[in-house]
Amino acid sequence: MPLIELKSVSKIYPLGNQQVVAVEDLSLQIEAGEFTVLAGPSGSGKTTLLNMIGCLDRPSNGEVWLDAEEVGQADSKTLSQIRLNKIGFIFQSFNLVPVLTAAENAEFTMMLMGIGKKQRRQRIVDLFAQLGLQGLEDRKPNDLSGGQQQRVAIARAMAAEPAVVLADEPTASLDTQTSEELLALMKELNREQGTTFIFSSHDPLVISHAQRVVSLRDGRLESDR
Amino acid sequence: MDLFLLAWKNLWRSRRRTLITLAALSFSLMLVQGFHNLSFGVYSEMIDSGVRAGTGHLVVYQQDYVAGRDEKFSFDPQKLVSQISDLDGVEAVLPRLYLPGLAQSSRESRGILLTGVDPSAEHMINPFLKNLTAEQLPTLSGREAVLGSRLLKELQLKPGNKFVVTLQRRDGELVSEMFRVHSVVTTGIKNVDKSLLLVGRERAAAMAGMPGEVHELAVVLQDQRADRQVFPLLQALLHDRPQLRALSWDEAMPNLSNAIKLDYASQKFIFVIMLLIVTIGVINTLLMSVMERFREFGVMLAVGASTLRLRVLVFVEAFLLGVVAMLLGSIFGSLLTWYLSAVGIDLRDFIDSSLEFGGVVFDPIMRASWDLPYMLQIAGFMLLLSLAAAVYPAIKAGRILPAEALRHH
Ligand SMILES: Nc1ncnc2c1ncn2[C@@H]1O[C@H](COP(=O)(O)OP(=O)(O)OP(=O)(O)O)[C@@H](O)[C@H]1O
Ligand SMILES: [Mg+2]
Numbered sequence: 001m002p003l004i005e006l007k008s009v010s011k012i013y014p015l016g017n018q019q020v021v022a023v024e025d026l027s028l029q030i031e032a033g034e035f036t037v038l039a040g041p042s043g044s045g046k047t048t049l050l051n052m053i054g055c056l057d058r059p060s061n062g063e064v065w066l067d068a069e070e071v072g073q074a075d076s077k078t079l080s081q082i083r084l085n086k087i088g089f090i091f092q093s094f095n096l097v098p099v100l101t102a103a104e105n106a107e108f109t110m111m112l113m114g115i116g117k118k119q120r121r122q123r124i125v126d127l128f129a130q131l132g133l134q135g136l137e138d139r140k141p142n143d144l145s146g147g148q149q150q151r152v153a154i155a156r157a158m159a160a161e162p163a164v165v166l167a168d169e170p171t172a173s174l175d176t177q178t179s180e181e182l183l184a185l186m187k188e189l190n191r192e193q194g195t196t197f198i199f200s201s202h203d204p205l206v207i208s209h210a211q212r213v214v215s216l217r218d219g220r221l222e223s224d225r
Numbered sequence: 226m227d228l229f230l231l232a233w234k235n236l237w238r239s240r241r242r243t244l245i246t247l248a249a250l251s252f253s254l255m256l257v258q259g260f261h262n263l264s265f266g267v268y269s270e271m272i273d274s275g276v277r278a279g280t281g282h283l284v285v286y287q288q289d290y291v292a293g294r295d296e297k298f299s300f301d302p303q304k305l306v307s308q309i310s311d312l313d314g315v316e317a318v319l320p321r322l323y324l325p326g327l328a329q330s331s332r333e334s335r336g337i338l339l340t341g342v343d344p345s346a347e348h349m350i351n352p353f354l355k356n357l358t359a360e361q362l363p364t365l366s367g368r369e370a371v372l373g374s375r376l377l378k379e380l381q382l383k384p385g386n387k388f389v390v391t392l393q394r395r396d397g398e399l400v401s402e403m404f405r406v407h408s409v410v411t412t413g414i415k416n417v418d419k420s421l422l423l424v425g426r427e428r429a430a431a432m433a434g435m436p437g438e439v440h441e442l443a444v445v446l447q448d449q450r451a452d453r454q455v456f457p458l459l460q461a462l463l464h465d466r467p468q469l470r471a472l473s474w475d476e477a478m479p480n481l482s483n484a485i486k487l488d489y490a491s492q493k494f495i496f497v498i499m500l501l502i503v504t505i506g507v508i509n510t511l512l513m514s515v516m517e518r519f520r521e522f523g524v525m526l527a528v529g530a531s532t533l534r535l536r537v538l539v540f541v542e543a544f545l546l547g548v549v550a551m552l553l554g555s556i557f558g559s560l561l562t563w564y565l566s567a568v569g570i571d572l573r574d575f576i577d578s579s580l581e582f583g584g585v586v587f588d589p590i591m592r593a594s595w596d597l598p599y600m601l602q603i604a605g606f607m608l609l610l611s612l613a614a615a616v617y618p619a620i621k622a623g624r625i626l627p628a629e630a631l632r633h634h
Contacts, residue, residue, distance in 0.1 A: 047632075056527055057628040077531065084529025091631065097521060099234035111227050112529050156528065 001068055002029040003163060003196055004053055009062035009072075011048050011219075022048040024219040025062070030198065032163070035190045038200040039207050040216035046200035047168055049216070053198065054087050054166045055079040067163055084112055088157025088195075090167040095153040096141040102148075103128070103137035106155040113160060120159075127155045131185060147178035151185065158189060164196040171206055183209045228534070232541035239514065246510045247550050253503045254554025254607050257496050258600045259561030259593065264492060266566065266594035268485050272449060272474065274352045278412075280477040281319065281443030282452050283459055285309075286470055290440060291477055296324055299438040300469060305462065309444055312458050314451040317350050319343065320439040322429050326392030328422060330380040337376065337422045339390055341429030341439075350445050353412050353421065361408035366427035369407035373421030377409050384409060390422070394434040402432050500610060507614035511543055515618045522622060523630025532623040539619040540612060547611030551604045558600060565593035 011023040023045045030036055038046045051057040052064055055071055056079075064072040071082055083089075088109075096105045106127065107120045128134055131151045141149055150170055157165045167186075171179035183206060190197050199206060207213055215222040236243050276282050284291075285305065290298040302320055309318045322341035327334055344362040347354050354362070354371070363369035372382070382388060384406050391401040404424060412418055430436050446455060452473055459471045475482035515522070522535055569592040 051628045051631075054527070056631070080526065080529060080531045083527060087529075089524075089527045091524065091527075094520060095524060097231075097525070099238050100231065108525075109528050112534070160529075 002065075003032040003034075003067060004028075004030040004198075005063075005065040006049075006053070007063040007065070009049075009052060009059045009064060011045075011052065011057070012060040022219050023052070023059075026216075026219070026221055027062075028214065028221065028224075030164075030196065032196050033190070033194045035187065035197045035209075035211040036199070037207050037210035037213050038198065038216060039202060039213050040222070041202060044216040045219040046216060048219075050166050050168050050198065050200050053164075054089060055082045084109065085160070086163045088160070088162040088165040090150065090153045090157050090165065090170045092169045093146070093149075093173045096149060096156075098141050101138045101140060102133065102144060102152045105141065105152055106159055108156055109160045123159055124155070127158060130189075131155055145178075146174050147182060150174065150178075150182055154182075154186065154189075158193075158195065161193075162195070164198060167197065167199045169201055169203075170199065171201065171203060176205065179203070179205060228538060228541055229545070232538055232545055235514070235518075235538075236542055236545055239517075242510055242513070243546070246507060246546065247553065249503050249506050250546070250550030250607060250611070251554035251557055253499050254550065254604060255557035255561055256499065257603050258555065258558030259565060260492070261496075261599055261603070262558075262562040262593040262596055263565050263570070263591060264489060265596040265599070266592045268489070269449065269594055270592070271481070271485065275478060275481045276443075276449075276474045277350050277445060278352050278417075279443070279481070280441065280472075280474055282446040282449060282474050283444040283456055284472050284474070284477045285442040285444070285459070285463065286440070286472065286477075287468055288470065291470075291472060294323065296433075296440065299435055299440050301438050302442055305442060308462050309442065309459060312455055312462075314446050314448065314455050315444055316447045317346060317445045319346055319350065319441075319443040319445065320426060321441045321443060322426055322433070322438070323440050324392050324429060324433050326390050328376070328380060328388055328390050330382050330386065330388045332381045333379060335376060335379055335420075337390070337420050339392060339429055340421070340423050341426035342423055343426055344423075353410050353417070353423075356410065357408055363407055363423065363425050365425040366431070367425055368402075368404050368428065369424070370404040371408050371410060371421070371423040372406055373418035374409050374411040375415070375418040376420060376422065377406065379419070382406050390432075392433065394432075396434055398434075400432060400434075500607070504610045504614050507543070507546070507611055508617060510546075511539060511615055511618040512621065514542070515539060515622045519625065519630050520633045522625050523627045523633070526625065526627035527631060532625070535625070536619040536623045539622050540615045543611045543615030543618075544608070547608040550611065551608050554607065555600065555604050562593050562595060562600075565591075566595070569593070 006026060006028045009023060009026050010021065013020040013022055026049070038049060040046055052059050059072050062072065063070055066082065067086060071079065097108065100108070103124050106124050110120045110123065124137070128137060131154060133148065133151055133155065136144060136148060144152065171182055174182065186197055187209060189195055201207060212225070214224050287298040287300040299322070306318045306320055309315060320343060324339040324341070326337055326339050328337045343365065348362060363371060380388060386406050387403055388406070389401050389403055391399060394400050410421065412421070430438055444459065446452060456471065456473060463469045463471055525535065526532070569590040572589045572591060
């Protein structure tokens, strides 16, 4: 059984008295351990699709299966539990809570899970070492570079050992070199810990790193290779 | 605990806004505490001089004397005076007789209320008499009289002059007796200065044909707040005399008590309005801080925070704001109270006539006294208001949809 399975999923947004079909009748399977990129031009439905996989939004039609569980119509309390326990998120920018330090931000999901302070700190020490963030534990997000901020976001996403990490254009605000470094890091995490990664991007650089590229156009699957 | 830390940090991310809100909260708490304590001090003082000149903190009457002041309702106190004096917390028991009548000099006549008192017992207690020396007091059964200064003037008398008092005896006959102006008092209360006529109680009782009887036993307590403890003891003493009734000062002097209640009610109204306005300010602050964090809340929801946790976060922020305001406000309120009790407000700077309120003259320097239970209560109320102010912002925070919030930049 695949880790993630979408069965004829559609997402329709009301807009005034019209309807915007953001994703239309889309089916997709993603196995555990994959490193997949959702590619496609702006407005093609990448964010919408990631949000449904990530339990941030419900499909208008169809089923979303995550870890052998149908989550498409679950209530918001259940969805928030699933997000906490199974999913890690990285966004394009402004990912972090500005009043918390880098370490506190990275610990945030573990704190929500009720994991004790000591255990949290130990995990952060390991992750920060792995992500090249040593010495930055007590910095506030505003005192970190864009690349460092994204690495803290990766640390937060990875900290609670989720089944899948979803990243919506994680390198869109970064320069090429920083993007390369970040991608290398995530690939390493994928290889060493077997964490499933799903990205959205229209950056050819990111796409070139992917093991599998799912292309969208106008909310439909264009190609899958 | 982590949530408290996060809330505390959030509170200070917009430092100026938080400080302004705190200033509004603590300043209003300071005003409420300080000015309540000032009123509390002034009222206590008024009640104190009111009861000492008037009915005492507690009073014993026959039946409905208090309603109509009908001089028929007199009674023989028998052993009551000494029995009540022996109760714990009682400072003095003052037997009094009140007889309406007419005072005549060779030139003028005036309606008066002839008051028969025990001069030596009243001396230290009754503010009308406290400026007299022992020699200036009348005797219990003599013809010496103490007159209000206006009455003296209206009757065109001078100290040492004689005048005649006429009143109706118990049996219906009119009687007239001669008295002599022994001393004069100025209380500052127009009505009192116009009608005060104090004589020895035994003289007055003999004249009215009811020797040994009184209309009122005024019980003055050491501490005003002890009236609840002493009242039942007093009632127990009256148990075998069903025609006698014990009352507390606010029942016996409804004018004074109502004047205070009315004054305090209008003050309370201002307090409530002020606190409401401040609460609206707090709602605004909290709501703005929620709206500014729309995307941040979206991120927190995305990584697994529940909407409940966001709501609790907003409440904790309001709670911390309230606690700080409560502490700061109480410190300022205490400083204000300290100033108002040590220095006070000198009303002579504003008004030059004498100050009368509800039939009582009071000290022209208003001084606060500490009402700690009230200060705590109002500080707690402030905390509740902060929490109440968080209700709507917390609901707002709980309604944020993560997918929508994340689209915001
Ligand atoms: N809340 C919404 N209300 C109405 N229309 C929406 C809403 N969200 C998305 N859409 C529309 O759905 C379509 C797909 O949007 P989506 O954000 O998923 O695309 P995307 O591939 O992520 O684009 P981008 O590369 O610009 O981020 C677009 O036409 C967008 O305008
Ligand atoms: Mg997008």
